[in-house]
Amino acid sequence: MEDREIKEFKEKYREIILKYLEHQDEEILYSCERLTREAMENRVSPEEVVNLHRSILEEYDADLPEYVSSSFDVLLEMMVGYGLAHMEHLSMRTEQMALRREIAQAEDMQKTMMKSDIPMVKGLEVGAVSVPMRQMSGDFYSFTNEGENKISVTLADVIGKGIPAAFSMSMLKYAADSYGGDTKTPSEMLQNLNAVAETNIADNMFITMFYGLYDTAHHLFEFASAGHEVGLYFSAKTRQFTDLYARGLPLGIDRSATYRAFEKEVEPDDMIFIMSDGVTETRTADGFIEREDLIAVFEERIDLPPQRLVKEVYDHLCKVQDYELRDDFTLICLKRV
Incomplete structure (x- = not known):
C-alpha cells in the first residue's frame, strides 16, 4: 500500500x-x-x-x-x-559535508595549538599578523620567555599545502615549545628542531624557520635561519633598511646540518621585521613584488605603532592581490622603545 x-x-x-x-x-x-x-x-x-x-x-x-x-x-x-x-x-x-565538519574541527584545534599571545615586554613593542591562505595554516609564529631578560621569536613556514602541511607545522610547534624556556642559542634551537623534522615529516616536505633571541637588558638580537625568508632591519637614526641575512638549510633535509647565529645591536626606535614568503612573494598584475617595492610599503607606514603597521601592510598587500592570498601570510615587527 x-x-x-x-x-x-x-x-x-x-x-x-x-x-x-x-x-x-x-x-x-x-x-x-x-x-x-x-x-x-x-x-x-x-x-x-x-x-x-x-x-x-x-x-x-x-x-x-x-x-x-x-x-x-x-x-x-x-x-x-x-x-x-x-x-x-x-x-x-x-x-563532503562530513569532511568539512572534520576540517573545521581540525582548524579549531590547530588555532588553539598554534595560538601565541603578543608579549608585553618592557622596552619592546611587538606587532604580528598571520592569515592562512586556506582554512589551515602552514605558517606558525610564537614568542617565549627564555629566562631572565630574554624573549624568543619564532617564525616557520612548511613547504607544502593543505592538512598534512598544517599538521607537520603543529608537530614542530609542539617540539619548539618543549625545547623552549631554557635559553638555547638560535643555533642550538635550529639544530634540535632539524633533528625532529628530519625524523618526523614526510620526505617531500621541509620547513623553513627564523629563530631570534632578544635580550631586553642589553638590546641585543641574536638570530639564525633555516632557509627562511630574509628579514629586514630598520635603523631609526639613518632611516634606512638593511637585510637580516642568515644562511642555513631548511629543517628536515639533512640531520647533520648546522646553523650559524648572527647578532645585531638594537638602538632606540629601531625595528626588526620577520616575514613568511606570503609577504615577500606577493603577486600583482605585473608579477611578484620587488624587494624595493616591499620596503617602500614599510617606509610609508614606518612611524605607526608595530601592530597597526603590520596590519596596514597586510591590508595593502592583500588589496594589490585583489584580496586573494596566494600563500599563508605572516608578518612580525619588533620595535625597541
Whole structure:
C-alpha cells in the first residue's frame, strides 16, 4: 500500500499535467518547483516520475500515438542513469559535508595549538599578523620567555599545502615549545628542531624557520635561519633598511646540518621585521613584488605603532592581490622603545 505522501504527490502531479494540457498557462508550471522538493523528500525516483507521466498521458488520450508512448522508454532509461548519478552525488555531498565538519574541527584545534599571545615586554613593542591562505595554516609564529631578560621569536613556514602541511607545522610547534624556556642559542634551537623534522615529516616536505633571541637588558638580537625568508632591519637614526641575512638549510633535509647565529645591536626606535614568503612573494598584475617595492610599503607606514603597521601592510598587500592570498601570510615587527 502506498504511503499517503506518495499518493498526494501523484495526485498533485496529475493535476498539474491536466491543467497545463488544458490551459497552457505558464503559471501552472511554477508549482513544479515546490513539487520537486516534495518528490525528493519522499524519495520519489526520476524513473517513477517518468512512469507516472506516461500513465497520466495514456489516461488522458486513449489514442496516444505509439511513437510518443515508445519515446518514454528512452526517457525512462535516461532517468534511471540520472537517478543513480544523483544518488551518488548526494552520497558524495554528504561525505563532503562530513569532511568539512572534520576540517573545521581540525582548524579549531590547530588555532588553539598554534595560538601565541603578543608579549608585553618592557622596552619592546611587538606587532604580528598571520592569515592562512586556506582554512589551515602552514605558517606558525610564537614568542617565549627564555629566562631572565630574554624573549624568543619564532617564525616557520612548511613547504607544502593543505592538512598534512598544517599538521607537520603543529608537530614542530609542539617540539619548539618543549625545547623552549631554557635559553638555547638560535643555533642550538635550529639544530634540535632539524633533528625532529628530519625524523618526523614526510620526505617531500621541509620547513623553513627564523629563530631570534632578544635580550631586553642589553638590546641585543641574536638570530639564525633555516632557509627562511630574509628579514629586514630598520635603523631609526639613518632611516634606512638593511637585510637580516642568515644562511642555513631548511629543517628536515639533512640531520647533520648546522646553523650559524648572527647578532645585531638594537638602538632606540629601531625595528626588526620577520616575514613568511606570503609577504615577500606577493603577486600583482605585473608579477611578484620587488624587494624595493616591499620596503617602500614599510617606509610609508614606518612611524605607526608595530601592530597597526603590520596590519596596514597586510591590508595593502592583500588589496594589490585583489584580496586573494596566494600563500599563508605572516608578518612580525619588533620595535625597541
